[in-house]
Amino acid sequence: MAFFSKLRERLTRSSSKIGEGLDGIVAEAPAAAPAAVEAPAATGLVGRLFGRAPSAVEEPRRALDDEMLEELEDMLVQADLGVDTALRVTANIAEGRMGRRVSATELKELLAAEIARIMAPVARPLPLYPRKPQVVLVVGVNGAGKTTTIGKLASQFRAAGKSVVIAAGDTFRAAAVEQLQVWGQRAGVPVMVAPQGSDPASLAYDAMVRAEADGADLLMIDTAGRLQNRQDLMEELAKIVRVIRKKDPEAPHNTLLVLDATTGQNALNQVETFRKLADVSGLVMTKLDGTARGGVLVALADRFGLPIHAIGVGEQIDDLDAFDAGDFARALVGLEDARA
Ligand SMILES: Nc1nc2c(ncn2[C@@H]2O[C@H](COP(=O)(O)OP(=O)(O)OP(=O)(O)O)[C@@H](O)[C@H]2O)c(=O)[nH]1
Numbered sequence: 001m002a003f004f005s006k007l008r009e010r011l012t013r014s015s016s017k018i019g020e021g022l023d024g025i026v027a028e029a030p031a032a033a034p035a036a037v038e039a040p041a042a043t044g045l046v047g048r049l050f051g052r053a054p055s056a057v058e059e060p061r062r063a064l065d066d067e068m069l070e071e072l073e074d075m076l077v078q079a080d081l082g083v084d085t086a087l088r089v090t091a092n093i094a095e096g097r098m099g100r101r102v103s104a105t106e107l108k109e110l111l112a113a114e115i116a117r118i119m120a121p122v123a124r125p126l127p128l129y130p131r132k133p134q135v136v137l138v139v140g141v142n143g144a145g146k147t148t149t150i151g152k153l154a155s156q157f158r159a160a161g162k163s164v165v166i167a168a169g170d171t172f173r174a175a176a177v178e179q180l181q182v183w184g185q186r187a188g189v190p191v192m193v194a195p196q197g198s199d200p201a202s203l204a205y206d207a208m209v210r211a212e213a214d215g216a217d218l219l220m221i222d223t224a225g226r227l228q229n230r231q232d233l234m235e236e237l238a239k240i241v242r243v244i245r246k247k248d249p250e251a252p253h254n255t256l257l258v259l260d261a262t263t264g265q266n267a268l269n270q271v272e273t274f275r276k277l278a279d280v281s282g283l284v285m286t287k288l289d290g291t292a293r294g295g296v297l298v299a300l301a302d303r304f305g306l307p308i309h310a311i312g313v314g315e316q317i318d319d320l321d322a323f324d325a326g327d328f329a330r331a332l333v334g335l336e337d338a339r340a
């Protein structure tokens with residue numbers, strides 16, 4: 001699968017972190033019980049269990065004990081899964097397997113399965129409704145990737161035959177408007193703008209009028225990330241919601257919170273904060289390329305259960321992909337694609 005290799009290649013740093021961590025844990029068998037080569041009879045069985053032909057050179061193995069589980073737990077915490085999630089994942093891996101001699105590959109398979117199980121319920125694309133225009137409000141802290149994500153999403157919806165209007169609701173910075181206009185051109189989508197410093201809510205209202213008049217399928221509203229304080233941001237978002245509800249009491253139909261994967265555990269605080277400010281309906285995680293912190297997605301899924309609609313894996317227009325739980329889990333632990 002082409003996307004998997006891209007994700008794998010771009011998640012290299014996370015995967016090498018967890019993958020190497022697991023390799024290290026198995027290799028670091030305590031001196032009293034050195035990692036040994038499995039007896040040939042058992043090897044055949046384990047090989048069959050994991051669907052592989054027995055090979056001449058066997059991987060080192062280590063017996064699962066409390067010490068090893070503790071190392072596993074620590075490693076997962078380091079990899080941003082968070083303490084609660086790391087504890088639970090480790091306990092699930094341990095269940096019924098204490099004393100069993102496992103290889104790093106087996107451990108990776110077990111971990112990938114646990115992570116995929118946590119992630120599967122949240123891997124859901126942005127739901128599309130028959131409602132026209134479907135209003136998508138995009139929120140997130142300064143620099144998270146809101147504007148870029150809107151550009152990428154607009155391009156994908158256009159490619160899928162949907163008509164899209166973008167509202168440049170970040171009226172604080174002139175550069176923000178220009179940036180969105182560039183994305184609008186790339187995606188072939190009209191961008192509604194307002195003079196710098198003007199009221200984003202009135203722009204949002206105008207954009208609703210325009211999107212309705214155009215019969216647009218989707219209206220995506222960008223918002224400012226940098227405001228003086230939380231109160232400002234809350235008031236601004238509330239006002240935007242209030243005015244668009246004058247046109248459609250059910251809008252916004254989606255409130256996307258854009259999170260930057262490189263912020264690691266801080267993403268959890270951002271979700272807490274934005275859930276108080278807005279009715280967050282789903283997440284987009286950006287910058288999963290080139291970060292060692294992809295593990296935070298597992299913590300987010302486990303803690304909040306909010307749908308992850310898409311992930312950003314680069315700065316280009318096509319660097320946004322649907323979130324696939326299995327692909328992500330395997331890439332994160334440094335395994336090859338099962339279907340390759
Ligand atoms: N590598 C990488 N960079 C990204 C990704 N998404 C966004 N960026 C970059 O992150 C930076 C900030 O992105 P913006 O889209 O401007 O973020 P924003 O949330 O709109 O920021 P403000 O408007 O300042 O609040 C830009 O340089 C983007 O190119 C991604 O998935 N991967």
Ligand SMILES: [Mg+2]
Pocket residue numbers: 146147148170176222223
């Ligand atoms: Mg922006």
